[in-house]
Amino acid sequence: MEALLQAVVNGLLAGSLIAVPAVGFTAIFAILRYPSFAIAGYVSVGAFAGWAANTMLGFGAPLAVLVAFAAGAAAGLLCELGALRRLMPAGALTVAIASIAVNLILENILRFFFGNDLRGFDLPIQPDLIIGGIFVGLQQIWNLVLAVAVVAAVFAFLMFTRFGRAMRAVADNPDLARLKGIDPARIAAIAVALGAGLAGAGGVLLGLDTSIDPMTGYRVLLSVFAAAVLGGLGSIPGAVAGALALGIAEELALLVVPATYRTGVGFVAILLILTFRPRGLLGERAA
Amino acid sequence: MTAALIAEGLVAGYGAAEQILKGASVAVQPGEIVTIIGPNGAGKSTLLKAVAGLLKIAEGRVAVAGRDVTAQDAIGRARAGLAFVPQEANVFARLSVAENLSISGFLDPKGSATELEKIYARYPMLAGKRRALARSLSGGQRQILAMAMGLMQQPTMMLLDEPTAGLSPRAAEELFAAVIDLNRAGLPVLMVEQHAVEALRISHRGYVLVAGRNSVEGAGPALAEDPDIRRLFLGG
Ligand SMILES: Nc1ncnc2c1ncn2[C@@H]1O[C@H](COP(=O)(O)OP(=O)(O)OP(=O)(O)O)[C@@H](O)[C@H]1O
Ligand SMILES: [Mg+2]
Numbered sequence: 167m168e169a170l171l172q173a174v175v176n177g178l179l180a181g182s183l184i185a186v187p188a189v190g191f192t193a194i195f196a197i198l199r200y201p202s203f204a205i206a207g208y209v210s211v212g213a214f215a216g217w218a219a220n221t222m223l224g225f226g227a228p229l230a231v232l233v234a235f236a237a238g239a240a241a242g243l244l245c246e247l248g249a250l251r252r253l254m255p256a257g258a259l260t261v262a263i264a265s266i267a268v269n270l271i272l273e274n275i276l277r278f279f280f281g282n283d284l285r286g287f288d289l290p291i292q293p294d295l296i297i298g299g300i301f302v303g304l305q306q307i308w309n310l311v312l313a314v315a316v317v318a319a320v321f322a323f324l325m326f327t328r329f330g331r332a333m334r335a336v337a338d339n340p341d342l343a344r345l346k347g348i349d350p351a352r353i354a355a356i357a358v359a360l361g362a363g364l365a366g367a368g369g370v371l372l373g374l375d376t377s378i379d380p381m382t383g384y385r386v387l388l389s390v391f392a393a394a395v396l397g398g399l400g401s402i403p404g405a406v407a408g409a410l411a412l413g414i415a416e417e418l419a420l421l422v423v424p425a426t427y428r429t430g431v432g433f434v435a436i437l438l439i440l441t442f443r444p445r446g447l448l449g450e451r452a453a
Numbered sequence: 454m455t456a457a458l459i460a461e462g463l464v465a466g467y468g469a470a471e472q473i474l475k476g477a478s479v480a481v482q483p484g485e486i487v488t489i490i491g492p493n494g495a496g497k498s499t500l501l502k503a504v505a506g507l508l509k510i511a512e513g514r515v516a517v518a519g520r521d522v523t524a525q526d527a528i529g530r531a532r533a534g535l536a537f538v539p540q541e542a543n544v545f546a547r548l549s550v551a552e553n554l555s556i557s558g559f560l561d562p563k564g565s566a567t568e569l570e571k572i573y574a575r576y577p578m579l580a581g582k583r584r585a586l587a588r589s590l591s592g593g594q595r596q597i598l599a600m601a602m603g604l605m606q607q608p609t610m611m612l613l614d615e616p617t618a619g620l621s622p623r624a625a626e627e628l629f630a631a632v633i634d635l636n637r638a639g640l641p642v643l644m645v646e647q648h649a650v651e652a653l654r655i656s657h658r659g660y661v662l663v664a665g666r667n668s669v670e671g672a673g674p675a676l677a678e679d680p681d682i683r684r685l686f687l688g689g
């Protein structure tokens with residue numbers, strides 16, 4: 167029973183970290199209608215930018231997350247405007263494949279400058295807390311708080327700002343949005359900056375939890391993708407729900423299968439959801 | 454007097470296929486309601502889309518309140534004062550009523566905020582459903598919302614594509630009353646309608662569009678009573 171509860175808690179903590187890039191992935195999909203696998207590269211770029219801000223400039227975790235957001239957003243805009251956007255006329259599949267290439271390029275740029283070594287953030291060692299027999303790291307709780315703050319900020323942006331609402335309008339009905347004077351190219355740029363920025367912020371959150379290297383983003387890509395599919399591609403609340411569900415499912419699976427099969431959970435989740443609920447857990451929109 | 458809208462000799466279509474509009478023209482004078490009728494597939498919706506800038510035109514010109522907007526895209530034409538309520542998907546289904554209205558004032562957040570108060574006063578039903586998702590509205594309520602979204606643009610010219618499509622006779626009557634109401638307040642309206650007799654009766658003028666070209670035109674009530682028109686298009 168305690169093992170079960172521990173797995174659920176661990177799953178929620180891990181899932182909350184995946185939720186941040188998953189929201190980014192789904193935001194880009196909602197507007198640009200292609201799955202951006204470059205999100206893995208943006209995660210890694212953000213992770214290194216946040217790490218540099220932390221270890222070289224002495225920034226604390228919240229500021230490092232902000233720096234990572236900015237770096238991810240900048241990388242995203244550069245890749246989108248410089249390369250991916252030009253391929254749009256060739257269709258979503260072409261752009262999706264090109265985004266895999268963009269990921270490899272970003273990963274290797276990082277490798278060129280930083281090498282393959284694992285790097286850790288420079289943070290005070292935090293004790294583990296034991297609450298009712300459940301172990302939780304204090305750092306993990308801080309990470310959860312940061313993840314919740316980031317996702318809450320995204321929701322506030324989408325619900326209460328002029329351009330956030332315009333983004334939702336374009337996701338809902340791009341032609342009608344154009345009739346109302348909303349420029350789709352501008353909204354697409356905002357969506358990419360937001361999505362890639364979230365990926366970058368997610369990179370730091372994942373790095374705070376463990377360590378980083380140029381493959382940090384690639385390693386979580388499947389989970390990010392699975393979380394977004396689970397929630398219904400293009401649905402932001404869905405991506406959050408999908409990430410938490412996936413996090414819990416992965417931890418529960420570890421109770422019965424060896425750790426090497428952990429990533430298999432993502433594949434199984436994608437298969438099941440596409441077979442039985444193609445619109446995602448919350449059923450918001452067809453993929 | 455400058456016409457509220459002039460569209461002249463429009464030739465337009467959907468890409469490679471044959472052009473749908475083969476030189477159609479309409480004009481709307483200030484203060485007028487003008488209705489376009491015609492058989493299914495005549496190109497009525499295509500005409501409104503071409504006027505609104507959703508469709509590239511191969512030939513012809515469009516002017517709004519005396520300003521040539523032929524070179525402008527849909528956004529430019531919205532800026533020039535055109536509001537277009539399409540036949541389908543004319544609200545943001547997953548946004549609330551209040552959000553649908555506020556986003557429709559995107560180009561002028563300040564001016565449209567004042568407009569919003571007037572709209573809620575004019576359509577109390579919308580005020581009562583501010584928080585409801587647009588997709589939860591009935592057909593009649595949705596059309597009112599779509600028209601109100603057009604008003605949030607503070608237009609000088611309103612284009613409506615089949616505003617009464619799929620409505621009960623009673624809801625259709627209410628919608629026509631709302632159109633008359635707006636027009637009395639000074640807004641010129643160009644609409645496409647299947648309920649041809651009812652629409653022509655409330656219109657100053659009407660056009661009959663056949664196969665992408667103008668056929669007959671005349672005063673609305675006269676067209677509504679014309680036996681040839683009734684026989685050809687209205688099944689009467
Ligand atoms: N998006 C599109 N792509 C290709 N062809 C289209 C498109 N929309 C309409 N058409 C074609 O253009 C022609 C005119 O269509 P349009 O919708 O303008 O007719 P309409 O007069 O509005 O008819 P209805 O009374 O049925 O609304 C039709 O033959 C239709 O098949
Ligand atoms: Mg039509």
